Amino acid sequence: MRNLNEDTITQAVIERFSKTPDPRLKEILTSLIQHLHAFARETQLTEAEWFQGIDFLTRTGHMCDDKRQEFILLSDTLGLSMLTVAMNNKKPAGCTEATVFGPFYVEGAPKYENGDDVANGASGQPCVVRGTVRGLDGQPVPHATIEVWQADADGNYDVQYTELAHPQARGVLQARADGSFDFRTIVAEAYPIPTDGPVGEMLRASKNHPWRPAHLHFMIKAEGYETLITHVFRDGDPYLDSDAVFGVRQSLVADWVQQADGSWLLEFDFVLNPQKK
Amino acid sequence: MRNLNEDTITQAVIERFSKTPDPRLKEILTSLIQHLHAFARETQLTEAEWFQGIDFLTRTGHMCDDKRQEFILLSDTLGLSMLTVAMNNKKPAGCTEATVFGPFYVEGAPKYENGDDVANGASGQPCVVRGTVRGLDGQPVPHATIEVWQADADGNYDVQYTELAHPQARGVLQARADGSFDFRTIVAEAYPIPTDGPVGEMLRASKNHPWRPAHLHFMIKAEGYETLITHVFRDGDPYLDSDAVFGVRQSLVADWVQQADGSWLLEFDFVLNPQKK
Numbered sequence: 001m002r003n004l005n006e007d008t009i010t011q012a013v014i015e016r017f018s019k020t021p022d023p024r025l026k027e028i029l030t031s032l033i034q035h036l037h038a039f040a041r042e043t044q045l046t047e048a049e050w051f052q053g054i055d056f057l058t059r060t061g062h063m064c065d066d067k068r069q070e071f072i073l074l075s076d077t078l079g080l081s082m083l084t085v086a087m088n089n090k091k092p093a094g095c096t097e098a099t100v101f102g103p104f105y106v107e108g109a110p111k112y113e114n115g116d117d118v119a120n121g122a123s124g125q126p127c128v129v130r131g132t133v134r135g136l137d138g139q140p141v142p143h144a145t146i147e148v149w150q151a152d153a154d155g156n157y158d159v160q161y162t163e164l165a166h167p168q169a170r171g172v173l174q175a176r177a178d179g180s181f182d183f184r185t186i187v188a189e190a191y192p193i194p195t196d197g198p199v200g201e202m203l204r205a206s207k208n209h210p211w212r213p214a215h216l217h218f219m220i221k222a223e224g225y226e227t228l229i230t231h232v233f234r235d236g237d238p239y240l241d242s243d244a245v246f247g248v249r250q251s252l253v254a255d256w257v258q259q260a261d262g263s264w265l266l267e268f269d270f271v272l273n274p275q276k277k
Numbered sequence: 278m279r280n281l282n283e284d285t286i287t288q289a290v291i292e293r294f295s296k297t298p299d300p301r302l303k304e305i306l307t308s309l310i311q312h313l314h315a316f317a318r319e320t321q322l323t324e325a326e327w328f329q330g331i332d333f334l335t336r337t338g339h340m341c342d343d344k345r346q347e348f349i350l351l352s353d354t355l356g357l358s359m360l361t362v363a364m365n366n367k368k369p370a371g372c373t374e375a376t377v378f379g380p381f382y383v384e385g386a387p388k389y390e391n392g393d394d395v396a397n398g399a400s401g402q403p404c405v406v407r408g409t410v411r412g413l414d415g416q417p418v419p420h421a422t423i424e425v426w427q428a429d430a431d432g433n434y435d436v437q438y439t440e441l442a443h444p445q446a447r448g449v450l451q452a453r454a455d456g457s458f459d460f461r462t463i464v465a466e467a468y469p470i471p472t473d474g475p476v477g478e479m480l481r482a483s484k485n486h487p488w489r490p491a492h493l494h495f496m497i498k499a500e501g502y503e504t505l506i507t508h509v510f511r512d513g514d515p516y517l518d519s520d521a522v523f524g525v526r527q528s529l530v531a532d533w534v535q536q537a538d539g540s541w542l543l544e545f546d547f548v549l550n551p552q553k554k
Contacts, residue, residue: 001518002525004356006363009523013356016523020483029483031320033355035312040360043308050352050361057348061338071334075327078310079281079290083317084327086283206297206306241278246286246293248279 010037056198063197067159069103073199076100076245077208085229091273094136098230099247102217103193104157109147109170117184118171124153124186127256127264132179133220134271140179141272144222147172148185150215155191187256187264188214190239203244210244213237218270225272232268287314333475340474344436346380350476353377353522354485362506368550371413376507376524379494380470381434386424386447394461395448401430401463404533404541409456410497411548417456418549421499424449425462427492432468464533464541465491467516480521487521490514495547502549509545 004012013033020026039045045053063070075081081100089098112118119126133144149170151157158168175181192210195203203210215231233240233253240248256264281289290310297303316322322330340347352358358377366375389395396403410421426447428434435445452458469487472480480487492508510517510530517525533541 001520001523002527002530004359004363004523006360009356009360009363013523016356016485017483019485022482025482028320028322028326029479031316035316035319036355036357037360039308039312040357041364042312043305044364045305045361047361047365049305050358054346054348054352057334058338058341058346061335061341061348064335064338069331069335071331071338075331078313079286079293080313080317081327082281083283083286083314084322084324086281086286087318087321088324202306205299205302206294208293208296243278246278246281246289250279253279 006041010034013037056201060198067106068194068197070197070199072101072103073193073197074202076102076247077193077199077203079246082246089226091226092136094271095273096228096230096270097249097251098228099249099252100231100245101229102245104151104159105149105217105219106159106167106170109149109172110167112171112173112183114173114176114180114182115184116171116173118148118169118173119152119184119186120166120168120171122152122158122169122186124169124189125262125264127185127187127266128182129185129216129266129268130180130182131268131270133175133181133222134179134269135225135274136271140177141222141225142175142177142179144175144179144181144220144225144270144272145172146175146181147219147221148183149217150185150188151191152186153189155189160194185216188216188234190214190237193244208244209239209242211239211242212244213239213248215247216266220270220272222272224275226275228270228272230270232266283318287311290314337475344383345471345474347474347476349378349380350470350474351479353379353524354470354476354480356523359523366503368503369413371548372550373505373507373547374526374528375505376526376529377522378506379522381428381436382426382494382496383436383444383447386426386449387444389448389450389460391450391453391457391459392461393448393450395425395446395450396429396461396463397443397445397448399429399435399445399463401446401466402539402541404462404464404543405459406462406493406543406545407457407459408545408547410452410458410499411456411546412502412551413548417454418499418502419452419454419456421452421456421458421497421502421547421549422449423452423458424496424498425460426494427462427465428468429463430466432466437471462493465493465511467491467514470521485521486516486519488516488519489521490516490525492524493543497547497549499549501552503552505547505549507547509543 214234
């Protein structure tokens with residue numbers, strides 16, 4: 001295996017990885033090598049551009065810590081996240097659609113009871129969220145675990161405040177036996193994804209705005225059903241048709257309705273897909 | 278731009294990036310999006326695999342610092358580096374061939390004079406390296422800047438020793454007016470690339486060894502000529518046909534000849550390609 005040239009190297013590398021015992025890993029590596037090489041060959045990537053790519057990936061890695069996930073942000077803004085979600089969530093009509101996970105989920109969110117205020121001090125107009133978790137047959141799913149997270153009135157998630165001592169505007173609660181749930185929080189607002197890293201550079205260089213339409217994140221788990229990772233988007237938001245991460249589904253757009261006392265109400269029901277046996 | 282599915286999202290993302298003012302960046306982003314999406318679609322990448330990919334890239338970034346470049350190592354072991362080198366170094370017959378840069382180059386190596394010992398304390402059998410830098414016409418190239426770097430007898434570059442106070446087995450010198458140069462160093466030995474990071478995991482999972490055949494790195498710069506980044510490989514090395522980074526060119530394989538006093542001699546001439554006008 002000497003004297004590989006641009007015409008012979010791809011097959012040589014694939015051959016090198018052909019000993020991979022796990023067939024799925026072998027399949028993924030083979031496809032990755034083919035597309036990585038095809039990208040370089042198609043663009044006739046220069047050595048200076050290769051260095052820029054190495055530097056971009058390195059800086060992306062250095063932005064990542066336990067509160068910031070720049071690689072997820074990169075995947076989101078290149079549409080890879082939404083493509084992966086779309087491929088893996090082909091559900092029967094009637095199920096609530098999935099959308100991107102996003103970079104701001106944090107493990108170990110605080111636990112709440114129905115009726116509690118998950119805002120926990122986050123800025124924003126008060127809002128009640130309520131709904132029911134059901135199966136495709138319309139019957140309630142009892143005791144689903146509902147995790148929610150969202151940005152505050154300034155468009156920031158709690159983890160974006162370096163000085164904040166406790167989680168805000170995120171929490172986990174359980175639906176009741178009849179599938180119903182309700183909690184208090186703040187109204188979701190549109191916000192820009194963080195632009196102080198390599199992804200921000202990419203968006204500026206491509207004249208793309210970093211805004212996401214207002215949304216509330218949900219992850220809903222119940223025994224016997226597929227986990228649902230989704231958002232509810234706020235109707236009327238100016239960014240619904242240009243979401244920086246390509247995540248909007250019309251079926252997930254809902255009315256936040258202002259009440260007589262000035263507070264807001266979001267009613268949204270979720271329909272889970274039975275787990276494949 | 279709502280309700281994108283796996284069939285429509287790729288064109289929507291490409292359209293989003295079509296405003297990129299720099300035509301070359303637009304070309305690269307378009308090709309990157311196409312191949313990234315094609316990879317995910319072809320493999321029907323699962324959400325769990327997507328998470329593993331995010332985690333792999335994040336850990337790769339976290340391994341990188343001013344002395345370790347895990348992304349270059351990843352590019353090297355996936356053959357992307359050598360492909361990029363091959364595409365960008367199509368030279369007339371007679372020129373010295375290029376090979377990969379590798380992850381162990383360090384800016385600001387110490388300066389030496391001809392005849393000096395660049396080993397600077399690195400372990401290994403003493404070796405003299407000498408040769409001449411010429412143009413394609415056979416005429417000497419005067420005063421070329423020659424940078425060399427290599428691993429020691431234990432297969433480590435200086436930057437792999439965390440406690441080392443000064444550079445070892447790397448340096449910069451100038452060829453004489455007649456193109457000749459010579460320096461002392463240590464004999465190059467085969468060594469494994471670092472396997473304590475994500476690239477090592479990938480090699481183990483694919484049953485690939487991490488070894489590189491013994492070599493000495495050169496970067497040669499001279500006014501009016503293309504910069505030459507290459508290695509000289511040591512003939513007889515058992516890894517010449519299975520280099521972990523696909524870098525071996527037969528024209529770069531040379532004899533290290535043991536002398537009567539036990540020391541070694543490598544003679545190698547370099548032929549530079551005139552810079553495109």
